[in-house]
Amino acid sequence: MTDVSEKITLVDADGALRRVALNDAGGYARPTRPLRSRVAYAAAHVVPVAWGDNTPGRPAQIDWDATLGFRRAVYSWGLGVADAMDTAQRNMGLDAAAVRELIARSAAVAREEGGSVVVGVNTDHVEEHAIALDEVVDAYTEQLHFAEEQGAEPVLMASRHLARAADGAADYLRVYGAVLQAAGAPVVLHWLGTAFDPELAGYFGADDRQSASDTLLRIIEENPGTVSGLKMSLLDAESEVAVRERLPEGVRMYTGDDFNYVGLIGGADVPAATQPAPSDGAARTHSDALLGAFAAIAPVASAAIQALDAGDADGYLRILGPTEELSRQVFAAPTYYYKTGVAFLAWLNGHQPGHQMVGGLHSARGVPHLSRVVELANAANALEDPPLAAARWSDYLRLNGVEA
Template identity: 50%
Template sequence: MTIRLPGSDGALRTYEPRTEPLAVSPGTPFTSRTVFSAAHVVADPYADVSPDSPAAVDWDATLAFRRHLWSHGLGVAEAMDTAQRGMGLDWAGAAELIRRSAAEAKSVGGLIACGVGTDQLSVTEVGYPYGLAEIRAAYEEQLAVVEESGARAILMASRALAAVAKRPEDYLEVYGHLLRQASEPVILHWLGPMFDPALEGYWGATDLDAATRTFLDVIAAHPDKVDGIKVSLLDAQREIDIRRRLPQGVRCYTGDDFNYPELIAGDEQGFSHALLGIFDPLGPLAAQAVRVLDTGDVKGFRELLDPTVELSRHLFQTPTRFYKTGVVFLAWLAGHQSHFTMVGGLQSARSLPHFAKAYELADGLGLFPDPKRAEERMKTLLSVYGVDQ
């Protein structure tokens, strides 16, 4: 069987899907790396909502996907940008997601960490009319929800703080206040503007060297309260430089969806753990690769994971913030949800040629447990766009 797919030039080409998936199965816990997958949410396709409505979530399917990740040994990074925080999922929805996922993690013994931000502070027509005290209070409210759920906290970058802070010292004040009161060590997340343009100039500078100094100053002042950092700048060398400057015991979790194999593999001076959106669609394959790495087989690890980079770079191509659309698209093709609908209507954020290339790359990797079902669903989507087979 073949399928006709549109290319970037609009012309149709013939592709022959594979007939068997990659053979992977759940295995033993990881021993050499801590690995989180930032997980997407599944929308309720029958809800009568508009793009401006609060998110309508299919809780059963959303939690089932998290159980899928846990079954392969991956941790779940919950209520992050992959779950459409600030792009369809508001704080009320995120709080419910955190509570439900944390309870589910307890029931199955799954590893979970949850995002803490300030997205209950809405932007107005004059911007963010708040002071640092209000931003701290918003962070505190969310931190309390995560800690009460029993999950580890991930202090995410704040659009409000990026807009209100006037100098690096403002970041030191806000983060220092939060770290002093956190009951357990947290993960700090530096999300670059390619993922969210509103975060341009985070840590008080557009110059990344200056921003890095402030970021490291925050950690150096409270090393006992920082479990690790997640760096999402899509700059491998910068991540390596930051990793080498961390205090003893503070982990680096790569968030680099372009260069993750080399960063996780590491070098003679260290390595990165992982907290990645691309490990949502790559979950079972990524888990298998890490188990190979656990044996000390770096070459085997790279042989499994390096071929996935082309798919990841495709999903995360500019505008990078719309990578969530490709992640959910692949979850639908893989059978983790019955529909291709997203909160906020974000399923419309990528083009048909983009979907076609994502399908081809994912199929080539053997990511679909049922390749025939994935092919049929791809043909259904193509027919909606008027592509006859």
């Protein structure tokens, strides 16, 4: 491993170099009992084999040891795993065969580790660009039943096929109603915003979020007992709080807001956390978590929730607060390239042998962007082994023509 000093080199947008102190690791302890105050899932990525043909359009060749080892690490921190979702490059390089194998293998690891896993269900195995509504139902149902057969709780993801085929709210009510009635147990619904996937414009039948929210809530209300939770990924805290307050009893709100999760998860238990004020008498005053950001900061996220479990609101803010700026950098526009930052941090933290991604997506962010990720991860104590991270970052700079 390359020798490193107590400083790391950073590269600004204009190419200027800076040196900053390398912080110690956070020193966080793994929980000795299940996390209690919040339900939290880390949406995990996949690791390709380093020698694979990781170029756009090629079938994914997965390094299963590294991919599943990462999930075991997440479980060791008391978090659940959300798998085969957009963080795992659904619709951005992960082909249908790899999705099915990932779900089966991940569910098996969850059983071995005693962890909780939810998995994405979509229509993306259908190769045709446009299909009819009944075919959307059939495609959803096929993936739904496969996930159930593996023993994983399904997350009903937003479907590009449905977005193309639907002609208003009634079509969403029809399709989701049919799929929910086919489920053997309650599922999680996922509302993915256009920052993550521009092809989902007008999802739930409207461009304005109030009307779309009304349709989504009507789907849940008209299919009682079929929905266990809702993951909202709109990067809009006010919209999330507004929907959260209207959810039927027994339906959790899982924040997918990688910009505003500190306040949304802390809620009324952390008065100093910035979040939209809940209505008087609101039954739900916090969100649970299903976040790609938590895959990048699993030890920090675990420590923050452990602080909440202990009634230490100040500790929660002190630990988790600095990670939000890091997450905003990882998820900066174009937001759908956030997976690059998640995989990059996994490499820095020693969870994969190289900075490689399915479909060549490791090239989707430039050196200054990743330099800022390093700077903020260092500041947020999100580098699990700082000397290793510094050495890998130094090697990365050298590979890219920067002499650190």
